[in-house]
Amino acid sequence: MLSGPSEARRRGIGLVFQHFSLFDNLTVAENVALGLDGRESFKDMSARLEQVSKIYGLPLDPRREVWQLSVGERQRIEIVRALMQDPKFLILDEPTAVLTPQEADQLFIVLERLKAEGRAILYISHKLEEVKRLCDTATILRGGRKVATCNPRLETAASLARMMVGGEIREVKAASSRKTTVPRLVVNDLSLAPSEAHGVRLEHISFELKGGEILGIAGVAGNGQDELFAALSGERLAKDPGTVVIEGIAAGHLSITQRRRLGAAFVPEERLGHGTAPRMKLSENALLTGHAASGMVHRGFIDTAATLKTVDRATETFDVRKAKRDPEAASLSGGNLQKFIVGREILRNPAVLVVSQPTWGVDAGAAAVIRQALLDLATAGAAVLVTSQDLDELAEIADRIAVMFHGKLSAPLATSEASREKLGLLMGGSSLEPKEAAHAVGA
Amino acid sequence: MQLVLEKRAERSGTIALVSPLLAIGLTIVTMVILFAILGKNPLLALHAYFIAPLTDGYSLQEIAVKATPLVMIAIGLSLCYLANAWNIGAEGQFLIGAVAGSWIAVRTQGTDAGAWVLPAMLVLAAAAGALYALIPAICKVKFGASEILTSLMLVYVADLFLDYLVRGPWRDPHGFNFPTTAEFDPVATVPLLIEGGRLHLGSIIALLVVAAAAILLARTIKGFEIRVVGAAPRAARFGGFNANQLIILTFAVSGALAGLAGIIEVAGPVGHLQPGISPGYGFTAIIVAFLGRLNPVGILIAGLFLALTFIGGEQAQIAMKIPLDVTKVFQGILLFYVLACDSLILYRFKLVSSNRQVPRGAG
Numbered sequence: 001m002l003s004g005p006s007e008a009r010r011r012g013i014g015l016v017f018q019h020f021s022l023f024d025n026l027t028v029a030e031n032v033a034l035g036l037d038g039r040e041s042f043k044d045m046s047a048r049l050e051q052v053s054k055i056y057g058l059p060l061d062p063r064r065e066v067w068q069l070s071v072g073e074r075q076r077i078e079i080v081r082a083l084m085q086d087p088k089f090l091i092l093d094e095p096t097a098v099l100t101p102q103e104a105d106q107l108f109i110v111l112e113r114l115k116a117e118g119r120a121i122l123y124i125s126h127k128l129e130e131v132k133r134l135c136d137t138a139t140i141l142r143g144g145r146k147v148a149t150c151n152p153r154l155e156t157a158a159s160l161a162r163m164m165v166g167g168e169i170r171e172v173k174a175a176s177s178r179k180t181t182v183p184r185l186v187v188n189d190l191s192l193a194p195s196e197a198h199g200v201r202l203e204h205i206s207f208e209l210k211g212g213e214i215l216g217i218a219g220v221a222g223n224g225q226d227e228l229f230a231a232l233s234g235e236r237l238a239k240d241p242g243t244v245v246i247e248g249i250a251a252g253h254l255s256i257t258q259r260r261r262l263g264a265a266f267v268p269e270e271r272l273g274h275g276t277a278p279r280m281k282l283s284e285n286a287l288l289t290g291h292a293a294s295g296m297v298h299r300g301f302i303d304t305a306a307t308l309k310t311v312d313r314a315t316e317t318f319d320v321r322k323a324k325r326d327p328e329a330a331s332l333s334g335g336n337l338q339k340f341i342v343g344r345e346i347l348r349n350p351a352v353l354v355v356s357q358p359t360w361g362v363d364a365g366a367a368a369v370i371r372q373a374l375l376d377l378a379t380a381g382a383a384v385l386v387t388s389q390d391l392d393e394l395a396e397i398a399d400r401i402a403v404m405f406h407g408k409l410s411a412p413l414a415t416s417e418a419s420r421e422k423l424g425l426l427m428g429g430s431s432l433e434p435k436e437a438a439h440a441v442g443a
Numbered sequence: 444m445q446l447v448l449e450k451r452a453e454r455s456g457t458i459a460l461v462s463p464l465l466a467i468g469l470t471i472v473t474m475v476i477l478f479a480i481l482g483k484n485p486l487l488a489l490h491a492y493f494i495a496p497l498t499d500g501y502s503l504q505e506i507a508v509k510a511t512p513l514v515m516i517a518i519g520l521s522l523c524y525l526a527n528a529w530n531i532g533a534e535g536q537f538l539i540g541a542v543a544g545s546w547i548a549v550r551t552q553g554t555d556a557g558a559w560v561l562p563a564m565l566v567l568a569a570a571a572g573a574l575y576a577l578i579p580a581i582c583k584v585k586f587g588a589s590e591i592l593t594s595l596m597l598v599y600v601a602d603l604f605l606d607y608l609v610r611g612p613w614r615d616p617h618g619f620n621f622p623t624t625a626e627f628d629p630v631a632t633v634p635l636l637i638e639g640g641r642l643h644l645g646s647i648i649a650l651l652v653v654a655a656a657a658i659l660l661a662r663t664i665k666g667f668e669i670r671v672v673g674a675a676p677r678a679a680r681f682g683g684f685n686a687n688q689l690i691i692l693t694f695a696v697s698g699a700l701a702g703l704a705g706i707i708e709v710a711g712p713v714g715h716l717q718p719g720i721s722p723g724y725g726f727t728a729i730i731v732a733f734l735g736r737l738n739p740v741g742i743l744i745a746g747l748f749l750a751l752t753f754i755g756g757e758q759a760q761i762a763m764k765i766p767l768d769v770t771k772v773f774q775g776i777l778l779f780y781v782l783a784c785d786s787l788i789l790y791r792f793k794l795v796s797s798n799r800q801v802p803r804g805a806g
Contacts, residue, residue, distance in 0.1 A: 234683075255683055256680075256683045266681070273675055273678055275681065277671050277678040277679070279675070280670075280671065284671070287664075288671060288679075288681070289681070291667075291683075300664055300665060301664075302662055
């Protein structure tokens with residue numbers, strides 16, 4: 001057993017986290033220095049940093065501050081920091097979750113090279129195609145237990161998925177004839193200054209979403225998706241009411257509660273702490289968003305039976321597994337909690353559903369249930385806006401896909417025309433800012 | 444083997460009830476040691492503290508009288524604390540309420556004012572307490588000033604203001620220069636429940652406040668709002684609840700209750716305005732609020748228990764010459780143990796084996 005991270009480093013284990021452990025206000029070199037034992041001078045270290053990054057085709061300027069860098073560049077810092085210690089064993093946790101397809105391809109080239117140099121790589125991912133492409137052996141975990149070890153190249157994506165879920169995954173089926181109706185969510189030239197330092201400014205965002213339609217918003221994390229969600233939900237208000245129109249009513253100045261009363265529903269990315277209060281019961285979390293418009297409150301008094309009924313209905317309709325009837329939100333697994341949250345909103349029969357990362361960190365079985373629910377909701381006539389970093393997910397459920405880059409939204413493409421290459425270029429900002437594209441994608 | 448704290452999947456309801464009792468038990472053990480160090484017989488001291496006051500009717504009434512302001516203030520504080528607003532200045536709001544209510548009593552003294560005097564005093568005291576509590580609340584919301592500091596500092600302002608009034612403009616001309624107002628007229632006095640006893644109407648008001656808070660927190664959307672803003676601020680904003688409005692509201696309510704407690708104390712057991720009307724009720728109420736698990740019924744029980752320590756402390760001082768400061772030591776130790784035991788609600792102790800295996804083949 002290891003005594004701590006420093007012993008792991010000493011023994012030659014390098015680690016690249018899914019969530020970057022970087023200080024935004026420090027430079028690249030300073031961040032790297034923090035992860036080393038500090039035996040060499042800062043100047044020598046910076047020189048070696050430039051050298052290592054050049055050798056592996058991971059260009060980095062040691063003097064730039066982290067907050068100025070793209071997500072792909074930030075990941076390069078993490079990888080270079082690990083490589084600086086000349087690790088024998090490198091662990092990567094979901095490294096492509098935040099990359100464009102082109103950036104992911106670049107990463108795979110680097111990983112192949114590290115493998116050829118005789119380093120062992122542990123690659124943690126739920127993206128089965130990547131595992132098949134990259135890995136020599138795969139160990140499959142389910143619910144904290146080892147289920148199988150196999151050669152992924154001899155398996156199909158479907159057989160791997162079966163092992164992951166422990167059963168057949170429901171095929172997600174879109175209704176063959178979805179009719180689009182009137183515009184239910186319209187965004188007109190929405191611009192919003194960032195609310196915090198290093199936040200993203202939303203610039204001139206416009207789109208129209210009709211009933212019966214699913215619009216996907218792709219993009220690398222941190223390009224303004226969170227800010228757009230806050231502006232659409234009313235957690236942040238716009239100055240001009242006409243910038244957000246819900247069901248034909250100018251709502252840019254309305255609170256989240258008033259927007260819910262207009263028929264809008266929202267599912268944020270963070271399940272615990274944003275979508276739910278972790279240490280409160282599910283019935284109370286049903287009340288959290290249901291108090292506005294679902295008949296759970298009469299003259300200021302809570303109708304406990306009505307909140308419990310919502311829990312029961314969500315449990316039944318979306319197969320939420322839990323230990324008792326009304327447990328605390330934090331005691332549910334990620335997938336089950338997400339099914340509850342999506343269920344809680346869909347059971348309100350919303351006219352507009354804005355959902356962010358609907359299946360982030362969710363097991364494949366729950367993901368299929370959630371995607372099907374979004375499709376069914378659209379079929380029933382609602383307008384659905386899905387923000388996701390998972391292009392496969394958007395390809396599966398969205399009718400049109402737009403890409404968010406640096407706070408701007410591209411014109412939506414029909415899903416049939418939106419190839420991974422096209423989306424990847426937009427995610428790198430190519431058609432919006434040609435100069436940036438070469439920098440971000442061509443590295 | 445090694446003892447570690449491990450996070451529980453779900454908060455333990457049993458421990459939430461047991462934790463205050465455990466804290467009281469640990470406090471008593473500590474007190475026994477303290478008594479022994481002081482050279483007093485611990486058993487006799489414990490008897491004087493906890494048993495003797497329960498054996499005669501006068502002491503029982505006195506416990507209820509002492510518990511009345513503690514419970515009223517603690518209920519208000521619990522609403523603040525549940526909403527993550529840290530009102531530490533209830534003592535000041537208590538004093539300002541007492542001053543504001545006394546103003547009517549002083550101005551109507553010796554006139555033939557009618558039965559409106561006492562209700563007017565109660566209303567004015569509550570309003571003054573609320574306004575006084577709004578100062579730190581507004582500073583917090585507008586300027587981000589720490590409400591812990593500002594509310595605490597305003598305690599001393601209120602204390603000295605009261606001191607000035609009873610030594611200056613409001614001093615009883617026939618009071619031999621003592622810093623006190625004249626005794627209040629009967630219309631400006633809180634009526635007693637038992638003729639010739641000590642128990643007064645304020646205790647009934649305190650019980651009504653407990654009931655109202657219990658209903659508010661368990662059954663109403665406002666109560667839910669208070670709980671969710673404190674427990675998960677971001678989720679609360681997503682739910683459409685405004686944390687800043689709630690800071691203002693909970694401070695105002697807790698200030699009003701503290702102010703009301705202040706005037707009831709002055710117009711009830713004390714009977715006139717003077718310095719030292721509070722033996723630190725506003726601060727002891729913080730202990731009451733936490734010992735009662737920020738739960739209205741729990742606060743009622745905790746308030747009675749701490750009132751017992753006040754009365755018991757007096758008895759121990761008279762009977763055994765134990766300094767009255769020991770009571771404050773007792774209350775401080777109790778708060779310490781309550782907060783410590785609370786970690787067991789979310790965590791549990793676990794024994795893990797600490798013999799490390801040497802990894803094979805690595806490094």
